[in-house]
Amino acid sequence: MVRPSMLLALGALTVAVAACAPVSDTTTQAGASPASADPSGPAPCTKDGLTLKTAGKLTVGTDKPAYEPWFKDDDPANGKGFESAVVHAIARELGFQSGEIAWSTVKFDSAFAPGPKQFDFDVNQVSVTPDRAKVVDFSKGYYTVKQAVVALNGSKIASATDLAGLKDAKIGVQVGTTSLQAVKDVIQPTADPNVYNEQIDVVNALKNKQVDAVVVDLPTAFYVTAAQVENSKLVGQFGTASGTPEVFGAVFEKGSPLVGCVNEAIDRLTSSGELAKIETEWLGSAAGAPELK
CATH class of the missing domain: 3.40.190.10 (Periplasmic binding protein-like II)
Structure with missing residues (x-):
């Protein structure tokens, strides 16, 4: 025979043990993701995982006219000229087809001015400098220039x-x-x-x-x-007064989450030799000019 007082004590002990028990792997607090959440979402540096101005489009800014040898025939979209070819190569690394690049006209000095941007990134022979980097972000250099x-x-x-x-x-x-x-x-x-x-x-x-x-x-x-x-x-x-090489970099709105992904793309293009190949094709004549000291 179990007395009512014993039943009450056992009930209290059960509640206490339950309160102290660890949360199992299959339970979550409100608002938290379960440990077994589906990991099959888009990777952050693939087309579907990028934060873009227009979904499914890579919006790239440059000036107009778009001068040679950086662009060919004043047409950035044709993939010809050094910077056009570099953009197309970066786009491919991120999963975009040529037709998924949307070109936007941006004046040279507007690209690295403070404030929101109409592009995901801009290429326009913009050198990376400490002052400019205070108000915009830059990719790794894609060309060393004199x-x-x-x-x-x-x-x-x-x-x-x-x-x-x-x-x-x-x-x-x-x-x-x-x-x-x-x-x-x-x-x-x-x-x-x-x-x-x-x-x-x-x-x-x-x-x-x-x-x-x-x-x-x-x-x-x-x-x-x-x-x-x-x-x-x-x-x-x-060269520069400091002796530090001057490089061109892609320009981003300050705080853009796209910078790391473009840097990864530039790293892959560098490692594979593709970037050097593009430079040789479009800027090969720039070698051998007399040095002024």
């Missing part, structure tokens, strides 16, 4: 063999570029450079002899001499 000087054949600057020979030059350069900073920091001309809003204005200033020389990145300098300014000469190339 600056170059272009002058008209027969001019006093065309025969310069070192940086000292550029001191008295009137130099044209685009606003907001590392080329402008290089003129100030490395060449340090006696006269302030002529600064223009657009690259084409820089080129036209040289054509019209408004400046003695222009400073642009090295591959662009080859294009200027080959296709844009008759009777022009690539005087030479030079």
Whole structure:
């Protein structure tokens, strides 16, 4: 015979033991995911796992006109030209077809200005700098670049063999570029450079002899001499004042979760040799320009 008092004691003990028992692997608290949750969701660096401006589309910004050798025929979508080819290669690594890349026109200096962006990332020969990185994020570098000087054949600057020979030059350069900073920091001309809003204005200033020389990145300098300014000469190339290589990187809105995935894609393209192959195909002529020191 069990007395009522014993039944009460046993009931209390059962409640106490249950309260102290560990939660089993198959139980969860409210709002928590079960340990056996389905792991078959999209991987974070595949097309379906990316946070994009437009679902299913990779939106890439660049300026217009889109100049050679970075783009071909002013058409970023055709996959021709160095930066177009790099974007298409990154897109493939992320699972996109060429037709799933949406190109957006973005002015050069707007790409790395503070604030929200209309693109997932931007490519437009934008050099990675500490100041720019305060307001936007960058990918790993996809191209190491040097600056170059272009002058008209027969001019006093065309025969310069070192940086000292550029001191008295009137130099044209685009606003907001590392080329402008290089003129100030490395060449340090006696006269302030002529600064223009657009690259084409820089080129036209040289054509019209408004400046003695222009400073642009090295591959662009080859294009200027080959296709844009008759009777022009690539005087030479030079590096940064700090000696740290200058690199182009893809530009992202600050805090973009896409940066890591694009970096992984660039790593794979580098390891496989694909990035070097693209560079050789589109920028191979940029090798061998005289060094100005």
